[in-house]
Amino acid sequence: MNVIVVGRSQSAELRANIYGLINGVRAHVLVVSDQNGSMSDFARFDHAVARKNMDMIDVAVAGNHCHTWVDKALQAGIRTVLCTNPFGLGERRLEQIVHDCDNRRAHVLFRNMIALPYRDYRDRFGAQLLTPGTLRLWRRCAIDTDDGSLLDARERHLLHHDVGFLTWAMGAVERVYAHRTGTHDFQTHLTVSLRFASGMIGHLLLSFCRVSLNTVEVEVSTATRTMTVSVTEPDTEQESQERLIIDYRILIDHLRTFPPTNFGIAELRRQLSTLDAIDQSLETRLPVSLNEER
């Protein structure tokens, strides 16, 4: 299996190293000078795909620059597209990516959706998550920086990740109510009440502290089952890389055996509108109602 990794130096090289550890996968790295792609970057891309049949592109540029590279890959006949995170994209661009991939029967995957054990959670419990009940997802993060801007960015990234998982696994959200407290420079706690269309009452908590467990706990209770998962997040770079290797191995296995179904645009829109509603609720300190037409 040939994978072309497109990205800035550090992230592209990290992924290339990971692919290098997976049997039967060859990574071809294209380190770009401009995330949007310069003429010389495009030329090198064309040259690489002309030389080898690429099965997959791993786009490791910032979210709002994904589209250029996805487009290039689809035109070159690449059938599997892996992006970092759909939420850096505007709704129109996101729609276009999904539409283009569907038209060309290509798989589009997002990195934050392939991580174990969240995917496993939905795979195992499936429709049982779409019934009335209670849900709690609590992410606790230890932070080691005094830089408030870094904390904000990390909170944003993880919020996107967790909302993505929740709306992906639990379906549409009807109403959100969110609050944040803390000092912002080194501590923050976000609590979000989520009313799902299924009747599920969800609760997302995101806590950053200097001293903290580094865990994610998910517990869902329905009339017939209680399902819990507790994950210790990687504490070190090495652990983080080991986790990534596992995720990528499983992704490659999936692609070789039972390719995953693409996300529908409605599913992705739902994630974006839930995030928008959380932002709005944080600003107004009031609950925000959503509907699929938003």
Place this chain on the structure above:
Amino acid sequence: MRVGFISFAHFHAWTYGDLLARMCDVTIAAISDADVPRGRKAADRYRCPFIPDYHAMLQDDTIDCVIICAETVRHAEIVVSAAQAGKAILCEKPMALNLDDAHRMIAACQETRVYFQLALPNRYLGPIRDVKDAVDRGNIGRVHAVHSTNRGKNPGGWFLDPHQSGGGALIDHTIHAVDILRWVLNAEITEVYAEMGHMGTSASVEDIALLTMMFDNGVIASHDPSCSYIPSRLEWGDLTFEFVGDRGGLRVDGFSQGVVVYDNRHPQITRVPVGLPKEYFMLREFLDHCLSVHGGSAYGIDGLRALEVTLAAYQSAALHRPIFIRDVRISAKEGDADGTH
């Protein structure tokens, strides 16, 4: 000290009865219950007279205090009568169905200078007291947020009749958490937002809910009071608190201390408390107050505050907006809050 029981409708009465029966300075003097077979059963167990009409029991001058474990809807009427009879009162929570009744109960006890306490035994749990101590000492710095759970199994019976209980999981399982949070944080709740619903059961009251509460010191608390422990779960429920402070965090399960017993004959874990149970300390404090304190309603106000929060939560869940506690108080004064749902 001679104690009278009024009603065994709430199953906690049996716990209180068993503990009082083993106290050398306490006599269970009489039992009254509108449910005659249940009352007789309790009287047989505690070897005391059964008096069907509680008014007759209140006429007995040898009885010092009463423990009221009736359906919530009857609390106000019984507390007012007991206060007028001059008996010290321990009343099961929730205090009442509405604020008007709660105020009547407190006023009656103040006028008659009768000691009035709500049954809030979780303050007496060792781990919870340790948490209070740690927060007071500033061990975790300034508290920014708390998440609590008081989940359990569906109790059935009159608890599922809103006209008798005032509601479901929200009212039944929020009172304790609100009491602990106010006590530990030494702060008052100003605003509540709530979601509630049904977990697919046919009950006429809610069995799932989530509250978001703002305190006057800036703390945000969220609380899950759901009856989400399904029958196959071995534990009855939980009472957990996690405090997030600027110097650290603190996590406690109030029910986790104890000897855990697995028994093949019963598909449920029995947790035998280490040492004496929380109810013992609550009863002891109540009895001590009966002996030494005249007048006041030290804990009646705690029951009132917790009730205000739950009533605000019901309003919030119905209107889909946050409710200020001060507005609930104003509505009550205007005769607007009937407290039934």
